[in-house]
Amino acid sequence: MKEAEAEMSIISMLPAECISHIVSCTTPRDACRSSLVSSLFRISADSDIVWERFLPQDYKEIISTSLNSLSKKDLYFHLCNHPIIIGNGNMSMALEKQSGKKCYMVGARGLSIIWGDTPRYWQWISLPESRFSQVAELIYVWWLDIKGYIETKNLSPRTTYAAYFVYQLSSQHNPGNEATPVTLRVAYEHSAVAVEHSVILDPVTYEGTAPPHARYRGDGWFEIEMGEFVTEEDNATVVCSLMETSNYICKSGLIVVGIELRPKE
Incomplete structure (x- = not known):
């Protein structure tokens, strides 16, 4: 003493x-x-x-x-x-309070959404609870293919990040969204090494622990973890994808906000 x-x-x-x-x-x-x-x-x-x-x-x-x-x-x-909104309004950046490491989010307009610019399949709407000016609402598709490309130079170096798909389901969503699992994948671009897992997006349908179920964020949206990666010192591109292209069940009512990257606890 x-x-x-x-x-x-x-x-x-x-x-x-x-x-x-x-x-x-x-x-x-x-x-x-x-x-x-x-x-x-x-x-x-x-x-x-x-x-x-x-x-x-x-x-x-x-x-x-x-x-x-x-x-x-x-x-x-x-x-x-x-x-804060950056990148022509398509991305946002914040800090993780405990460490000061960057949190990064790619809004729906910054994602690659198959048929996203076809009005009969997707529509772009504004919602007050979204930090972005527009979100993507699915009208109907049989194939679901959404990808986000994130450059590691925008993130904190030598950090383990988790990617989260941020979304909501409208009252008009098709029961196919409930019963059909989607495949989530996070990997460096052109890498042959990647971990994939299947999840069900509807948080009410599946209440077990495998596959992982959605978590309510408290800001009006749900999120589901897509995977994780470690940032490298050299600049590289990480690809986060959500796909369902094998089951021809019509899907609708999915509202996409974006993909968020946060330091892994």
């Missing part, structure tokens, strides 16, 4: 800026905890020196000018709680 008090006494003799540099070498969670130690640590842990270190290196290229007036700590938590 006395040794710990002596160490704290020595650290307290350091300039606040020096303590800030030390705290910036930890994590956002540790920085918040250290702010409870003393008023000196609170000032040091709240400084821009600390929180700019936790922000993505390219954050200045991503944020709007209206956010420049925020302190770096306020900006960090703003990006955690309010995903």
Whole structure:
């Protein structure tokens, strides 16, 4: 106990800026905890020196000018709680609160949806609960083929990510959506190694643990995990796909928001 008090006494003799540099070498969670130690640590842990270190290196290229007036700590938590729209409105970026790693979402307009531009099969609508201006609603198809292409340069390096299909089913959805499993696949482009699994999208139909069932996100949408991958240092493209092309049951009523990438817990 006395040794710990002596160490704290020595650290307290350091300039606040020096303590800030030390705290910036930890994590956002540790920085918040250290702010409870003393008023000196609170000032040091709240400084821009600390929180700019936790922000993505390219954050200045991503944020709007209206956010420049925020302190770096306020900006960090703003990006955690309010995903910002990027990429011509087809993508969004947010931060994972515990680690500061990037969360990335490709909206429906940024996905490759077979027959997605054919009005008799799909329609594009606006819904207030979506962060994107448009989502895709399935009118009817026999083949379901949806792919998202994500470049790893947009994600945090050396991180295990999980991909999630984010969707809803309208009241007009066809019972074929309930009974017919779809195949989910996540892999690097041109890679021969990939893990596939089948799921049923309707969360009411299947309540077991295999195949995985959908989870309600709390924002009006369901999500289902598609798979995971580890980001590489060199730029590469990850392909996330949802397919059902072997069963000729008519499918309808699926509302696609997008595919989200989040650091794996």
